[in-house]
Every structure is written in structure tokens, then in C-alpha cells.
Amino acid sequence: MGLVVQKYGGSSVADAEGIKRVAKRIVEAKKNGNQVVVVVSAMGDTTDELIDLAAQVSPMPAGREFDMLLTAGERISMALLAMAIKNLGHEAQSFTGSQAGVITDSVHNKARIIDVTPGRIRTALDEGNIAIVAGFQGVSADKKDITTLGRGGSDTTAVALAAALDAEVCEIYTDVDGVFTADPRVVKKAKKIDWISFEDMLELAASGSKVLLHRCVEYARRYNIPIHVRSSFSGLQGTWVSSEPIGDKKVEQAIISGVAHDTSEAKITVVGVPDKPGEAAAIFRAIADAQINIDMVVQNVSAAATGLTDISFTLPKTEGRKAIGALERNRPGIGFDSLRYDDQIGKISLVGAGMKTNPGVTAAFFEALSDAGVNIELISTSEIRISVVTRKDDVAEAVRAVHTAFGLDSDTDEAVVYGGTGR
Amino acid sequence: MGLVVQKYGGSSVADAEGIKRVAKRIVEAKKNGNQVVVVVSAMGDTTDELIDLAAQVSPMPAGREFDMLLTAGERISMALLAMAIKNLGHEAQSFTGSQAGVITDSVHNKARIIDVTPGRIRTALDEGNIAIVAGFQGVSADKKDITTLGRGGSDTTAVALAAALDAEVCEIYTDVDGVFTADPRVVKKAKKIDWISFEDMLELAASGSKVLLHRCVEYARRYNIPIHVRSSFSGLQGTWVSSEPIGDKKVEQAIISGVAHDTSEAKITVVGVPDKPGEAAAIFRAIADAQINIDMVVQNVSAAATGLTDISFTLPKTEGRKAIGALERNRPGIGFDSLRYDDQIGKISLVGAGMKTNPGVTAAFFEALSDAGVNIELISTSEIRISVVTRKDDVAEAVRAVHTAFGLDSDTDEAVVYGGTGR
Missing domain, CATH: 3.40.1160.10 (Acetylglutamate kinase-like)
Known part of the structure; x- marks a missing residue:
């Protein structure tokens, strides 16, 4: 039994x-x-x-x-x-x-x-x-x-x-x-x-x-x-x-398991950060001390003329206000020019263990987005996942394009949603 | 503290x-x-x-x-x-x-x-x-x-x-x-x-x-x-x-504390019970075995010609059906003629420790009811309480009459009821 x-x-x-x-x-x-x-x-x-x-x-x-x-x-x-x-x-x-x-x-x-x-x-x-x-x-x-x-x-x-x-x-x-x-x-x-x-x-x-x-x-x-x-x-x-x-x-492991998306995040860009050791650490120490979890991080290539760079990261929208506050409080120590807050972003992720052994996946992913006319703002990857940040308005179209490109489309509309969501 | x-x-x-x-x-x-x-x-x-x-x-x-x-x-x-x-x-x-x-x-x-x-x-x-x-x-x-x-x-x-x-x-x-x-x-x-x-x-x-x-x-x-x-x-x-x-x-103990009434009870009369030892016991054993609590009990004087008597008792209306069932099941052992069920009754009770030392209380209580034209069907007393059963329709009038007769009336209408009742 x-x-x-x-x-x-x-x-x-x-x-x-x-x-x-x-x-x-x-x-x-x-x-x-x-x-x-x-x-x-x-x-x-x-x-x-x-x-x-x-x-x-x-x-x-x-x-x-x-x-x-x-x-x-x-x-x-x-x-x-x-x-x-x-x-x-x-x-x-x-x-x-x-x-x-x-x-x-x-x-x-x-x-x-x-x-x-x-x-x-x-x-x-x-x-x-x-x-x-x-x-x-x-x-x-x-x-x-x-x-x-x-x-x-x-x-x-x-x-x-x-x-x-x-x-x-x-x-x-x-x-x-x-x-x-x-x-x-x-x-x-x-x-x-x-x-x-x-x-x-x-x-x-x-x-x-x-x-x-x-x-x-x-x-x-x-x-x-x-x-x-x-x-x-x-x-x-x-x-x-x-x-x-x-x-x-026997179920064969799919190369790609699926496409996920997330429109609950916002992007903060710290503009004009001195391009020297310890700067990124100071920024993310301030964020961590405020008990905020961040997701993706990207640092621009430094503009040689100014010696300044920009650092962008994503985080839950609900934490946006708190993060801005934490950075402003630590501005003297970090020494940046300004902050930009953008909550009109979306994230699309392709997930699949098969990625590890299929080098063409990343290229096909970007091609699909490009064909759909979707502009990419940030990129982050793990061994079995590629994620990009785009405009929020492009997310639905991007998800559909990637889903089709990787041959995930069903022959029929089989998905049914029955009710609300529990906890 | x-x-x-x-x-x-x-x-x-x-x-x-x-x-x-x-x-x-x-x-x-x-x-x-x-x-x-x-x-x-x-x-x-x-x-x-x-x-x-x-x-x-x-x-x-x-x-x-x-x-x-x-x-x-x-x-x-x-x-x-x-x-x-x-x-x-x-x-x-x-x-x-x-x-x-x-x-x-x-x-x-x-x-x-x-x-x-x-x-x-x-x-x-x-x-x-x-x-x-x-x-x-x-x-x-x-x-x-x-x-x-x-x-x-x-x-x-x-x-x-x-x-x-x-x-x-x-x-x-x-x-x-x-x-x-x-x-x-x-x-x-x-x-x-x-x-x-x-x-x-x-x-x-x-x-x-x-x-x-x-x-x-x-x-x-x-x-x-x-x-x-x-x-x-x-x-x-x-x-x-x-x-x-x-x-x-110092608060002086009142002779009479108050008048209570109860219209949630019913009366069952067991008609034609042989007037011999053990009959009442058989009836109330049947009721007790059915887990029913009874309140007042009265036995009529036996009619000498027939050797039969009637026994009446009161109980919560909610237990009425169960009690009738228990008695019917035990009819052969008890040996009565018939059962009467009456849920149009009410009980009025006068309560006060002063009763013990004031012999006139009982008489005054009955006089008040009589003056109000209220007929008494059952009587039961304790050391500090007298209760009577009357028609349900007479209860309000009876309570008011007794309240006035014992000088309990306030000079003003002071009572206020604010809301419903909790548990």
C-alpha cells in the first residue's frame, strides 16, 4: 500500500x-x-x-x-x-x-x-x-x-x-x-x-x-x-x-523544456559610476543591507574618456522604492551621477538541460527575437537557461516567437485554465 | 496591581x-x-x-x-x-x-x-x-x-x-x-x-x-x-x-431578586398510569436513558374509581420528539393509556433569598397571578424560588403583574438593549 x-x-x-x-x-x-x-x-x-x-x-x-x-x-x-x-x-x-x-x-x-x-x-x-x-x-x-x-x-x-x-x-x-x-x-x-x-x-x-x-x-x-x-x-x-x-x-529529456516570462521586475540603472575596483561592491552591499534580492546585473563597457561607467540591475518592482532609497542614502560613499528607474521591462527565459550540449541554442534564440523585431536590453545565462530583458510591451510577442522557433508549438490549442490561483 | x-x-x-x-x-x-x-x-x-x-x-x-x-x-x-x-x-x-x-x-x-x-x-x-x-x-x-x-x-x-x-x-x-x-x-x-x-x-x-x-x-x-x-x-x-x-x-439583600420567564419548554402528560409503586420511576428512567433533562414534575391525585393517575413534566421543546419516542418504546413496561404533548406553555419564576423568611411571598405571588386572570397549570418551588406553568400567551402579562406586585418596577424605563446576543 x-x-x-x-x-x-x-x-x-x-x-x-x-x-x-x-x-x-x-x-x-x-x-x-x-x-x-x-x-x-x-x-x-x-x-x-x-x-x-x-x-x-x-x-x-x-x-x-x-x-x-x-x-x-x-x-x-x-x-x-x-x-x-x-x-x-x-x-x-x-x-x-x-x-x-x-x-x-x-x-x-x-x-x-x-x-x-x-x-x-x-x-x-x-x-x-x-x-x-x-x-x-x-x-x-x-x-x-x-x-x-x-x-x-x-x-x-x-x-x-x-x-x-x-x-x-x-x-x-x-x-x-x-x-x-x-x-x-x-x-x-x-x-x-x-x-x-x-x-x-x-x-x-x-x-x-x-x-x-x-x-x-x-x-x-x-x-x-x-x-x-x-x-x-x-x-x-x-x-x-x-x-x-x-x-x-520512457520519456526522453527534451532539449528545451519551455519558455518562461516575467513582467514583475523593474530595472535600476546607476549612471556615472567611477570605473574603479570596489564600486560595484559598494552598490550591491547597499542593496543587500536593505534586504533586497536582485536578479540580473549588467555593467556597461566604461567610456574611456570619462572613466565612468553605468551599472544596471533588475529586481522585483515591489522593492523598487526601497532600493532607490538605499542607493540615495549611500550616494556619498558610492559616488554616482544619477539613478534611472524603469518598470516597463519584461524578461523572457529559455530553459532546457539540452542547451549544455547544443551550441546552436543561444544563436537560434537571438535570431528568433530579432526576426520578431524585439530589442534586447540585458542578457544573462546559466548552464541550462538564457534570459533577456526587453520592453514589457514586446514580451508576449517574444515568447510566442521563441516558442515557435524551438518547435514547442502544439498542433492544437490544448491548454485550459480552469479558475483563479490559490496560495 | x-x-x-x-x-x-x-x-x-x-x-x-x-x-x-x-x-x-x-x-x-x-x-x-x-x-x-x-x-x-x-x-x-x-x-x-x-x-x-x-x-x-x-x-x-x-x-x-x-x-x-x-x-x-x-x-x-x-x-x-x-x-x-x-x-x-x-x-x-x-x-x-x-x-x-x-x-x-x-x-x-x-x-x-x-x-x-x-x-x-x-x-x-x-x-x-x-x-x-x-x-x-x-x-x-x-x-x-x-x-x-x-x-x-x-x-x-x-x-x-x-x-x-x-x-x-x-x-x-x-x-x-x-x-x-x-x-x-x-x-x-x-x-x-x-x-x-x-x-x-x-x-x-x-x-x-x-x-x-x-x-x-x-x-x-x-x-x-x-x-x-x-x-x-x-x-x-x-x-x-x-x-x-x-x-x-453596603448593598442590602433584596427580598426578591427578580422575575424570570421561559417559553422554551413543553409539557408532556402521561395519561392513565396505574397508581402503584415504581410507575413514576419507570417513566423517568425511560426519559433519563434517552439523555433528556426534565424540569418540573407533577402527579395528579389518583382517581379512586379507576386506580389510574396522570403524570405531567416539562422539558426543553427541542427534546420533545425524543421524549415521546422513548416513552412509546417503553409503553409495554410502563403501561399508560396515552401521551399528550403541549408546547404552548410558559414558566414564570419568582426568585429571592428573602422568601425563606417571608412567609407571605407565595400567597402574594398567586394573588398577583389571579388578579391578572392567569390560570396556573403546574407549580414547583425551591427554598428561594416559586415557579408556575401557564399558557404561553399569558406569560408576558403574568411577568408584568408579578413584577409590579412585588414593588420591583422602576420609576423610569431604564433598560436599554444594545445589540444581538453573542455566544
């Missing part, structure tokens, strides 16, 4: 009907002879409603209490889901993150899991129950306070439980049929990927693909837990993410 | 405005030099909304999961209240029933508190925090499952915490100004009671007064915790419930 961890996002359990549909799917997995652990997010808009309530009583809700508040959301969905399963004649028990043994550090609102001690879950399973666990939440090791894991936290809960329980697979149910070769909302002919390696998935997630978050894939790779991303609406086979292809059929 | 436990019902924290108003009141108590522990119910209609959701997924929500669901309500209100207090510049931390050490038995949906171990609350207070505790909930001693305490549970939580923390007073904030000599919705001239003994309050609660539940008063009497029932809207002095009057001013 296998052990399966399933995770359902907020859009899958948005209302009573959704909860009943999910309950049936869970019972099916149980009937197939599995022990089943289910991780569930808060229902649809619950979290937003709670955040709105908090804003009404306090302009700056405190971390500890904010976590206490938000975790009410999963408490509701998990109890309802357990009831719905019992109503189908199967035993189910719901558990909070704390009860399930999800131990975290003490960083409220974005805690990290440091241990999982699923003793109560194991007991519940051994007694024949389906165990329903609140996603997104845990309890801090030191103070025993309730914590939340931040964006995508429920996926991470599911993978962490799968690892701790030595599950065969962690099934992430969502509102799309799996991971696609590009965002189906942009590329109608995007294809569902049957299997993708952890490495390629990590690059896609880092490059703007939103189906799985980087943190969750990283966790799965570390403990070698296969993830099966699939739709809670269609029931079709989705995308397997694992170190090696799983099952009977 | 004193320690005060305050309890706020759902109507006091029905929305963000209510929460902010309550936060100010709490901060005031803290500024007055007290350590403050606050027990809070779920916001306004939250509980009803959760019950409605449960009904949508399952016709018979299970006990354990139903408790898990409902306790999300206090989680929301307590976190918001803590945020609102912090926003006023004071430290506050919220705690679930489990975190606050409210240990119960395992009877889901109506658990009883068996111990309170408020170590975390004590620590939070010693660190200068206001402690906010979820009412109505606890954790079972054996299985560590979340439980709820049933109707009026938050009041009981407050009194239990006050006892465990050796508080000076347990303040129950509600939507009326205190305990009145009669229900202000029925008797416009009802007077607020300044002080009432535990004993009289217990009789009033048992007779239909809804301001405090019997169970909560019983707990307070056992641990001798003074209760101060008052309005969260007006801020006026309310009603003190304690063993002896508290404070400087």
Missing part, C-alpha cells in the same frame, strides 16, 4: 461544491489502496477577506497576530473537507500545521520549515483515516507560536510532509492541467510537459513560471520527492517533476 | 468598529494599573456562517471536525483584537484555548472544562502583555483534539481563567447594562440589579434569565470569583454577582 500526499489550492476548494468535488477525488485515491494525506489551502478569497479585516483594525498588523488571523482560513477549509469525506463514508481527521508537526523558525509571515514530526498523522493513517492537514502554516520551534510560510506555502507543506512520511508522490492539484512549455494565457499553442527534471523546473520557476514555486521544487529535489502537478478539475495526467522519468514509458 | 479578566461577546466585536471600541476599553483597564486577560467570542454572525457552510458539505457534521471548524471564529476575532490593541501602543498577544491551557473532556460540541493550566498566559502578563484568549474552546486531555464548550462557553472560559489566575473580578461585557429584575423586552420598568448573590443568580439562570448561563455562575460560585456583568457599549456600572456585596457601599 502506497502513501500519497495530495495538495489542493484555494481555487479547488472555493465553495461547498468544490469541497465536495475534491472530497470525491480524495476518496478515489483511498479506494485505490493508498494511504492518503491531503494538504489544503484556505477557501478561495478567504485570505484576502481576512487581510482586509486586519487592515480595518490596524494599518500595520503585527507578524504574530497576522499569522494567527490568516491560519483561520485553512482551519475552515480543512474541517469542511474532513466533514465532506466522512459524509462519503470514509474516516477523515483534520490537523493544523502545529498538530501535524510542521515546525518552523520564528520569522512570522514567511517562516521556513525546519523540521516535520508527523507522529499524529502517522497514527491517524494507521487507524484508517484520511489525514487532512492545513497548508501554509506551522508552529515555531522556540516560542510555540503559530507561523505562516508565505507565498506558495501550502505547496511547501505538501512536499515537506511527503518527505517526512516517505510518500511515493506529492500530487499538487491546481487549476491548470500541469506545467506548460509557456504560459498558456500568452501562447495558445503551449504544450503540457509530461515530465521535467527538478533542475529545469527550478529554472522555470526562477524565471517567472508560476505553477510551482522555486522553494517547493527545491525542497522536493533535496528529498527526492516526485511531484505530480495536475488539475483538480479535469482529472487528467499532468506533469511529473522528478530526478528521473517515472513509470513504464 | 490587580488582575482582571474581561469577556466580550460576539455582538461587542461584530465588526472592525466594535473591535476598535473594545480595544480602547481594554487599554483603559490596563492603564488603570491592572493586568488584563481578555476572553473573546467569534465576531457577530461568524459562527452562524460557519454552521451554514458545514450544512452545505454534510448533513451531519461530525463532532471533532465541527469543533475544528467553529474555533476558526474566535481565532479571527482574537487576532484582530490583539492587532487593534497593539495599534493603540500596548503589547498584546492572542492565545487559542489550547495555548491558554483550557483542558476539557472529549465530548465534542459540549465539552466540560476539567483543568486550566494558564502558564503561557501568566508569562505573557509578566512580560507586560495584554493576553487575548479565544473563548468557547479548549483541548481534550486525552487525544489533544480541539473541543468547544457549547452554549455560553465563552463566559465559562472567562470564569475558569479568572479562577485559575486568581483574578480579582471576571467582567462579562454584553449588550445589556446588567442583570435586570425581569427581561427588559417584556417589562419596560425592569430595574438593573446592583448586586445579586450567586444563589439567586443560579435560580434566575435556571428559570430562563439569559444574561448569564447557569453553568458559568456555578463555576464562579465554586471558586468564589466575583462576576461583574456590564455593557460594552455604555461603560456604566453593571450587576455584581458574588457571595457577598463588594466595595464600600
